[in-house]
Amino acid sequence: MKREKIPAIVVTRLSIYLRSLAILAQHDVEVISSRHLADMCGINPAQIRRDLSYFGEFGVRGVGYYVNELLFEIRKILGLDKQWRLALVGVGNLGLALLKHPEFQNQRYTFVLAFEKDPKKIGTIVEQLTIAPLNAMNRLVKEKQVEIGVITATPEWAQKAADSLVRAGVRGILNFAPLQLKCPGHVFVEDADFTIKSDALCYKLTSLEPG
Amino acid sequence: MKREKIPAIVVTRLSIYLRSLAILAQHDVEVISSRHLADMCGINPAQIRRDLSYFGEFGVRGVGYYVNELLFEIRKILGLDKQWRLALVGVGNLGLALLKHPEFQNQRYTFVLAFEKDPKKIGTIVEQLTIAPLNAMNRLVKEKQVEIGVITATPEWAQKAADSLVRAGVRGILNFAPLQLKCPGHVFVEDADFTIKSDALCYKLTSLEPG
DNA sequence: GTATGTGAAACCGTTCACAGCA
DNA sequence: TGCTGTGAACGGTTTCACATAC
Numbered sequence: 340m341k342r343e344k345i346p347a348i349v350v351t352r353l354s355i356y357l358r359s360l361a362i363l364a365q366h367d368v369e370v371i372s373s374r375h376l377a378d379m380c381g382i383n384p385a386q387i388r389r390d391l392s393y394f395g396e397f398g399v400r401g402v403g404y405y406v407n408e409l410l411f412e413i414r415k416i417l418g419l420d421k422q423w424r425l426a427l428v429g430v431g432n433l434g435l436a437l438l439k440h441p442e443f444q445n446q447r448y449t450f451v452l453a454f455e456k457d458p459k460k461i462g463t464i465v466e467q468l469t470i471a472p473l474n475a476m477n478r479l480v481k482e483k484q485v486e487i488g489v490i491t492a493t494p495e496w497a498q499k500a501a502d503s504l505v506r507a508g509v510r511g512i513l514n515f516a517p518l519q520l521k522c523p524g525h526v527f528v529e530d531a532d533f534t535i536k537s538d539a540l541c542y543k544l545t546s547l548e549p550g
Numbered sequence: 551m552k553r554e555k556i557p558a559i560v561v562t563r564l565s566i567y568l569r570s571l572a573i574l575a576q577h578d579v580e581v582i583s584s585r586h587l588a589d590m591c592g593i594n595p596a597q598i599r600r601d602l603s604y605f606g607e608f609g610v611r612g613v614g615y616y617v618n619e620l621l622f623e624i625r626k627i628l629g630l631d632k633q634w635r636l637a638l639v640g641v642g643n644l645g646l647a648l649l650k651h652p653e654f655q656n657q658r659y660t661f662v663l664a665f666e667k668d669p670k671k672i673g674t675i676v677e678q679l680t681i682a683p684l685n686a687m688n689r690l691v692k693e694k695q696v697e698i699g700v701i702t703a704t705p706e707w708a709q710k711a712a713d714s715l716v717r718a719g720v721r722g723i724l725n726f727a728p729l730q731l732k733c734p735g736h737v738f739v740e741d742a743d744f745t746i747k748s749d750a751l752c753y754k755l756t757s758l759e760p761g
Numbered sequence: 762g763t764a765t766g767t768g769a770a771a772c773c774g775t776t777c778a779c780a781g782c783a
Numbered sequence: 784t785g786c787t788g789t790g791a792a793c794g795g796t797t798t799c800a801c802a803t804a805c
Contacts, residue, residue: 419749432651440644771796
């Protein structure tokens with residue numbers, strides 16, 4: 340194991356391994372080889388071994404990986420062994436869907452705040468959260484110790500939403516709005532905008548031959 | 551320009567350029583240099599020029615790119631100069647949000663069908679679509695000439711949803727479920743699952759120093 | 762002078778192939 | 784024997800730097 344720079348794409352794949360490992364654990368599979376895990380994930384076995392080797396030696400030669408152990412280790416690497424407090428900005432249809440989504444209803448992620456620009460929505464309650472106005476963000480985000488902001492505002496408002504979140508002290512932003520946010524270097528942004536994915540799919544359907 | 555193999559990541563970036571170009575066009579900017587566009591997108595200017603050169607010569611030396619022209623060309627490259635017919639599988643919160651999302655309410659994408667497993671939802675109408683049962687998929691998808699399936703079913707049902715869509719003849723799948731779908735080679739799958747993005751964000755917040 | 766398009770170099774990620782170990 | 788962990792080779796992407804064109 341070497342403490343070198345980890346490519347972002349490696350982290351992405353750890354998350355993919357995690358999903359397969361969770362399924363294996365549910366089915367009480369105790370040990371898995373890189374080959375079998377690779378088959379499940381549609382990935383080269385050597386890549387899995389290399390990816391894991393960035394972080395340590397988690398396998399047993401001649402045997403494979405113990406499913407529960409690897410599950411635990413990858414969760415630890417990704418920082419999913421703690422609870423993350425999120426604030427939603429933009430309670431439209433997509434925002435509501437995220438509030439109710441299983442991924443954000445589990446142990447690891449919890450929405451503790453929701454913000455809206457639309458005065459008609461402010462004060463109403465969704466999923467046990469009272470929708471707050473944007474100008475209350477600074478106070479509330481600090482009060483609730485929010486670590487991650489989730490932006491589902493329209494592209495016109497998304498940058499303002501990001502600026503407010505940054506001012507209020509969040510260090511991470513999950514951005515569903517279709518634009519590149521400008522944030523200071525100490526703030527991490529991940530783009531979750533699916534319009535890029537649908538465009539990529541159209542390109543393939545347009546330009547690539549079946550097969 | 552060379553008709554070589556185009557890396558998938560290039561196509562992804564074209565979609566990013568498109569968003570910035572659309573904003574520029576709205577603001578009546580007529581010409582943009584690769585440097586300025588690069589600033590907007592947070593990308594190296596040489597990369598933009600290289601990416602575009604895979605598909606042709608769209609700029610003018612000493613001047614830059616004509617915004618409307620480039621917008622038109624990139625739309626054509628991505629296949630966004632036609633309308634795509636989509637079928638939704640899984641009308642939960644996320645599915646509903648997609649049906650109502652501006653990206654899928656515009657000229658380029660239209661949902662023409664919606665499917666559900668839950669008998670209570672079948673027959674009800676959302677966004678002018680009557681929710682249909684899964685066993686009607688084969689007939690309806692062909693009848694409505696659906697090209698792309700959008701899966702927002704639970705991970706337990708997503709693979710069955712994909713199998714049905716493939717059997718019914720769709721050639722592209724936009725997958726929001728958190729698992730790797732197994733599809734035949736002639737079917738293109740794009741993963742739009744955001745749980746991977748939130749995990750990547752947690753990793754950065756856990757392991758990387760600010761700066 | 763200014764900005765594109767691109768050969769060539771630098772850089773990075775993936776895969777092979779095998780030493781090392783159970 | 785079987786499977787991991789990894790050096791080295793490979794292949795692909797990014798960036799530089801400049802000839803080319805306006």
